[in-house]
Amino acid sequence: MTPVIAFHGVGLTYPGPRPVHALRPADLAVHRGDFVTIIGPSGSGKSTFLNVAGLLDRPTEGTYLLDGTDTGALKDAERTALRGSRIGFVFQAFHLLAHRSAVENVALSMLYAGVPRRRRDERAREALDRVGLSHRIAALPSTLSGGERQRVAIARAIAAHPALLLCDEPTGNLDTVTAASVLGLLEELHTAGMTVMLITHDPAVAARGTRGLTIRDGVLAETAAGRAGAAR
Numbered sequence: 731m732t733p734v735i736a737f738h739g740v741g742l743t744y745p746g747p748r749p750v751h752a753l754r755p756a757d758l759a760v761h762r763g764d765f766v767t768i769i770g771p772s773g774s775g776k777s778t779f780l781n782v783a784g785l786l787d788r789p790t791e792g793t794y795l796l797d798g799t800d801t802g803a804l805k806d807a808e809r810t811a812l813r814g815s816r817i818g819f820v821f822q823a824f825h826l827l828a829h830r831s832a833v834e835n836v837a838l839s840m841l842y843a844g845v846p847r848r849r850r851d852e853r854a855r856e857a858l859d860r861v862g863l864s865h866r867i868a869a870l871p872s873t874l875s876g877g878e879r880q881r882v883a884i885a886r887a888i889a890a891h892p893a894l895l896l897c898d899e900p901t902g903n904l905d906t907v908t909a910a911s912v913l914g915l916l917e918e919l920h921t922a923g924m925t926v927m928l929i930t931h932d933p934a935v936a937a938r939g940t941r942g943l944t945i946r947d948g949v950l951a952e953t954a955a956g957r958a959g960a961a962r
């Protein structure tokens with residue numbers, strides 16, 4: 731089966747008088763239904779890796795196939811469209827619009843994907859229901875707890891039914907109990923068929939994946955658990 735993500739020598743160097751090799755050329759295949767965790771210390775290239783995988787940044791070398799499509803051959807507008815339809819993002823800092831309700835935050839994410847207004851609203855309600863927030867759809871972010879805000883952000887990420895959910899330290903701003911419940915939600919989505927990649931610097935969080943990678947000084951590597959997973 732075509733991998734969701736196929737990296738062939740994909741790397742990213744930030745230019746400058748002292749270039750930063752944020753992601754060293756990497757080969758990687760992520761398959762449908764994987765729950766990949768990537769662990770590494772601060773500054774090791776985790777966000778760079780996820781932003782490349784999520785089509786937010788273009789690699790400076792290598793070939794990246796997303797669902798078999800050579801993303802290097804796409805124009806910016808085509809990459810944006812592909813990202814909007816195939817990829818959901820969850821960030822550490824939620825990034826919700828402060829003056830919009832939960833349902834508006836989720837629905838607005840589909841504005842530029844050309845989803846008609848009624849359909850946006852339906853999908854937003856559906857997604858908020860999936861994350862357990864159907865009773866809070868009219869709430870403003872400031873009236874929600876950290877865990878609830880991250881659930882709204884997850885609803886926003888999944889509302890357009892992406893193939894891939896990319897999470898950059900999604901529990902980094904949450905207390906332990908709330909973090910566990912948000913991780914539980916991501917596991918539920920994975921069980922329901924979502925392909926998930928999650929970045930963390932917390933070994934306990936990394937252990938929740940079905941496959942583990944490490945990144946250190948820009949070098950991506952499979953962990954022992956990951957190799958066992960790949961052999962299954």
Ligand code: ADP
Nearest residue numbers: 744750752770771772773774775776777778779
């Ligand atoms: P992490 O998410 O693991 O903390 P990042 O991917 O954000 O790491 O950063 C990896 C390396 O790339 C760091 O050395 C960081 O300083 C550098 N870096 C990140 N973004 C840029 C940028 N836009 N320009 C130059 N260097 C950058």
Ligand code: MG
Nearest residue numbers: 776777778898
């Ligand atoms: Mg980061």
